């Protein structure tokens with residue numbers, strides 16, 4: 001069973017995962033991933049013919065460890081990573097570009113749970129900075145919140161971090177990088193995620209970590225390890241810690 005409440009924590013910043021934490025796991029797996037997966041081969045073909053996004057195609061070859069990959073090989077590598085949910089930065093870049101078309105024409109929305117806007121606003125009013133750290137690119141994250149099922153929520157966030165600018169989510173160094181970038185002491189940052197290994201890495205970097213498991217999550221009601229687990233952001237209690245210079249770093253996409 002998950003814990004009813006977590007905290008209170010004296011916090012200068014809260015950093016949040018998206019999939020499984022702020023928004024639904026099923027939305028990513030059943031809507032977003034298939035949307036991009038169906039369009040991968042066509043997208044690669046277009047770039048191959050026009051020469052656009054050639055750097056991204058080079059990144060696919062580099063990540064696959066095969067500099068000779070042709071059009072079909074690139075599309076195949078991307079499809080295999082998507083099917084296995086490999087957090088490959090070039091796949092994330094391609095997905096973000098394909099999803100952007102869906103957000104622009106109204107066929108895609110980001111998903112956030114009902115209490116999320118009010119929780120973000122409560123923390124904003126308390127003077128606590130709010131950041132996202134997701135495997136999706138910063139552009140994909142921004143689009144998720146700009147086109148969410150509950151409207152444009154981007155004004156409730158101070159910035160976004162992804163695999164390219166922070167590093168892998170299971171690596172403690174990534175959390176050090178984020179703390180340094182936003183200029184906040186690690187012990188005053190609270191990280192919210194649905195994945196134990198990510199929470200473990202944040203704790204190793206000196207952050208507080210709270211597991212989030214939404215009702216009906218097939219992985220069970222707790223993230224495991226020693227982390228408290230809640231089922232809603234309502235249950236995360238934060239109070240503003242003193243900031244030496246009373247400022248908030250903004251990291252825009």
Ligand SMILES: CSCCC(=O)C(=O)COP(=O)(O)O
Nearest residue numbers: 018019134135136140141144
């Ligand atoms: C804009 S987020 C898209 C989600 C995604 O691509 C993904 O791999 C989920 O990653 P997360 O780190 O948010 O769990």
Ligand SMILES: [Mg+2]
Nearest residue numbers: 017019020194
């Ligand atoms: Mg997640």
